[in-house]
Amino acid sequence: MTSDLDTAEEAPSERRRRRIFRVRLWIGTGLYVLASVALYQWGHGNSPWRLIWAVLPLLFMVWVVTVTVLRVRQMDEYQVKLFFPGLAVGFTVTIFASVTVGTLSAAGFTVPNAGWPVAIVGIVAWEFTNLLTRAPRA
Amino acid sequence: MDNLIRTEREARGWTQAVLAEHLAVSRQTVVALETGKYDPSLPLAFRISRLFGKPVESLFLPANNH
Numbered sequence A: 001m002t003s004d005l006d007t008a009e010e011a012p013s014e015r016r017r018r019r020i021f022r023v024r025l026w027i028g029t030g031l032y033v034l035a036s037v038a039l040y041q042w043g044h045g046n047s048p049w050r051l052i053w054a055v056l057p058l059l060f061m062v063w064v065v066t067v068t069v070l071r072v073r074q075m076d077e078y079q080v081k082l083f084f085p086g087l088a089v090g091f092t093v094t095i096f097a098s099v100t101v102g103t104l105s106a107a108g109f110t111v112p113n114a115g116w117p118v119a120i121v122g123i124v125a126w127e128f129t130n131l132l133t134r135a136p137r138a
Numbered sequence B: 001m002d003n004l005i006r007t008e009r010e011a012r013g014w015t016q017a018v019l020a021e022h023l024a025v026s027r028q029t030v031v032a033l034e035t036g037k038y039d040p041s042l043p044l045a046f047r048i049s050r051l052f053g054k055p056v057e058s059l060f061l062p063a064n065n066h
Helices: A012-042 A050-074 A077-106 A115-133 B005-011 B016-023 B027-034 B042-052
Strands: none
Touching (some): A012 A050, A012 B016, A077 B027, B016 B027, B016 B042
8 A cells, every 4th residue: 555655755865875876986987997998008018007007997996896885884774685695696606607717727718808707797697686686776 | 574664654744765764774675664575673673663652562563474
């Protein structure tokens, strides 16, 4: 049974937290893309700056991870309950994909840029589980 | 577990978002509580009890099918 009081409107503080998270996430992601472009442009060859260009995108990934952890810490108990199955499935699938790539490599089958497929498989598994559990939108 | 959260909220003319704000939880959580999909932790149950000014045992009742 619904009433006029059952609107789909979010609580203001929740909306504010979500907006802040999205701004921080997009800033981190944007800087990661810029750093990756710089790595592609100047990170090759024997330049002494090569290591700096290679590490720079990782700093912004640390930023994205930090922002995500902060967001999870803001979640209430029910949101956390919905959030963790996705994380658990994503983690398990990522480990399985890593072991699969390792086993293939041991057998002589090289998988080019193997880190990216492993990451993508893990993220897709995470997001798919979030859809099933109706985990809160970030 | 059944509860009277929706009844108490509507008696005060609050939307789910307003109750969520009072309890410092998301509206999604209020919906889950009201529909009985989620049983709150003891700390949250006591926050609800304090907010409505009623004892926990009068707000939360054993489900009929148990």
